[in-house]
Amino acid sequence: xxxxxxRSSTTSSVTDLDLKDPAQLNAxxxxxxxxxxxxxxxxxxxxxxxxxxxxxxxxDNVSFxxxxxxxxxxxxxxxxxxxxxLRCLMGLIPVTSGSVHLLGExxxxxxGAALRTLRAQVGLVSQKHNLVPRLSVLSNVVxxxxxxxxxxxxxxxxxxxxxxxxxxxxxxxxxGLADFATRRADRLSGGQSQRVAIARAIVSGPKVLFADEPCxxxxxxxxEDVMALFFRLVKDEGxxxxxxxxxxxxxxxxxxxxxGLAHGKLQLDAxxxxxxxxxxxxxxD
Amino acid sequence: MTDLSxxxxxxxxxxxxxxxxxxxxxxxxxxxxxxxxxDKVISAxxxxxxxxSRAFPPNMDPHVLTRLGWKxxxxxxxxxxxxxxxxxxxxxxxxxxxxxxxAGPAVNQIVRTILGFIRAVPDIAWxxxxxVAVGLGPFAGMLAIVIDTIGFCGRFFADDMEGTDKGPAESxxxxxxxxxxxxxxxxxxxxxxxxxxxxxxxxxxxxRSSTILxxxxxxxxxxxxxxxxxxFDYPTAMTxxxxxxxxxxxxxxxxxxxxxxxxxxxx
Numbered sequence: 001x002x003x004x005x006x007r008s009s010t011t012s013s014v015t016d017l018d019l020k021d022p023a024q025l026n027a028x029x030x031x032x033x034x035x036x037x038x039x040x041x042x043x044x045x046x047x048x049x050x051x052x053x054x055x056x057x058x059x060d061n062v063s064f065x066x067x068x069x070x071x072x073x074x075x076x077x078x079x080x081x082x083x084x085x086l087r088c089l090m091g092l093i094p095v096t097s098g099s100v101h102l103l104g105e106x107x108x109x110x111x112g113a114a115l116r117t118l119r120a121q122v123g124l125v126s127q128k129h130n131l132v133p134r135l136s137v138l139s140n141v142v143x144x145x146x147x148x149x150x151x152x153x154x155x156x157x158x159x160x161x162x163x164x165x166x167x168x169x170x171x172x173x174x175x176g177l178a179d180f181a182t183r184r185a186d187r188l189s190g191g192q193s194q195r196v197a198i199a200r201a202i203v204s205g206p207k208v209l210f211a212d213e214p215c216x217x218x219x220x221x222x223x224e225d226v227m228a229l230f231f232r233l234v235k236d237e238g239x240x241x242x243x244x245x246x247x248x249x250x251x252x253x254x255x256x257x258x259x260g261l262a263h264g265k266l267q268l269d270a271x272x273x274x275x276x277x278x279x280x281x282x283x284x285d
Numbered sequence: 286m287t288d289l290s291x292x293x294x295x296x297x298x299x300x301x302x303x304x305x306x307x308x309x310x311x312x313x314x315x316x317x318x319x320x321x322x323x324d325k326v327i328s329a330x331x332x333x334x335x336x337x338s339r340a341f342p343p344n345m346d347p348h349v350l351t352r353l354g355w356k357x358x359x360x361x362x363x364x365x366x367x368x369x370x371x372x373x374x375x376x377x378x379x380x381x382x383x384x385x386x387x388a389g390p391a392v393n394q395i396v397r398t399i400l401g402f403i404r405a406v407p408d409i410a411w412x413x414x415x416x417v418a419v420g421l422g423p424f425a426g427m428l429a430i431v432i433d434t435i436g437f438c439g440r441f442f443a444d445d446m447e448g449t450d451k452g453p454a455e456s457x458x459x460x461x462x463x464x465x466x467x468x469x470x471x472x473x474x475x476x477x478x479x480x481x482x483x484x485x486x487x488x489x490x491x492x493r494s495s496t497i498l499x500x501x502x503x504x505x506x507x508x509x510x511x512x513x514x515x516x517f518d519y520p521t522a523m524t525x526x527x528x529x530x531x532x533x534x535x536x537x538x539x540x541x542x543x544x545x546x547x548x549x550x551x552x
Contacts, residue, residue, distance in 0.1 A: 090459050120461030130452035132474050143470050147461025155469050197456070204460070 049098035073255030120147030123201030133186035191222035371434025379442030403436030423504025445479035
């Protein structure tokens, strides 16, 4: 099972860097901060990000940089804005002020085809698996290619090119569900559905993966399995992972780094190795 | 012992009382406008009994049954063809009518207004329009069913798509899928059970409508009903009424069975 210890030997953080010029992003390796002596480009950067819904502020002045291959746990109490921040990072909802750079592009400035091209390098695993219930497991996984290869060929596994079908089957094999390829998605258990969602997220080889409480709707045992599987699949690929979780144990075990949101601010940004359970519990007070 | 329980009836406020009175006045006004007559209500049963005595037994002459049977087949052909084409055309129309899918609010509003206009015009009026446009016969009836089905299904398909779980669509959007791909892969499959249910109801509605379109020359068995009454051939008219009832009930049963089979499967 991959743990923080195994991951942190290969990843790094750039928390304490002070890049002023966006052009520097992804321009090449940058010096790393406290976590590691290794160098990595920055995949995600939030600069003074604020988000409010109408007159209801969610958070403000959130800034951080995430290096390639880093696994970052985003923690905080209910309503702290974890999921909202995740959606801002993906460009699914606009930020109120500040900017988000994803893979070197500013998501708030990208629109239309440019934004889709950016998103095509990203995967999402949600709290609820979000599979299309009446379609087969294989078709759901094939949908993971829609960003990179839009069009009707990826609407269903029956229409999909052979290469896509093969890749989807390989992804299903990785999550241990190749035998379920033709089964309807709504006939799977919660744990199986979440594994199919992981297969859909990784099938196109994304550079960044977002996971919004991926095991919140699962029982503890299935949740452990899903988290372990998720990180086993992404750790060797150098994929940057941002996941939200209420599970302190998961945040410390699977994250290289922990970001904590509380009272509308980023209250915590530290390596998982430097934190204890009690440090994180403070975020929930 | 003092009774502390609340009053059984609460005295309405003056405004409520006026509202009730106004409602009652409107109902009586409508009854007067509709020519409601208690005398006619009382005298109707004997007249209805007289009609029934002249209509029964229905005309079971084989030649008449064969002729009416073929007219009923034509009626069903009008209904099925019209409903199927109407349902198919309703899908793209509904995509433009549904809020937050592929079109902006202005387009949504325009398409919904057009669908509202289509629904506001009765199917028999559409049949009259198409008789003028394409001439007498079943084709005019089929076109009337098509347009009536689009008005009905276009609106409900749009509502069905708006009401689907947004989660799958968001997951596909997050991976860079185009709107049209998201709709095809997430929204339409999620709304499919509702589409099937609405489509089957549209078929039932089309069968009921197609039986009377013949009254205005738009094909189907309705013309036989009109001729039967015009010629005081009540036994034949009764045969037509019974055939319509049997076919409509059979279609409703079949539709209910299909609905359970198709939609029930997902549970």
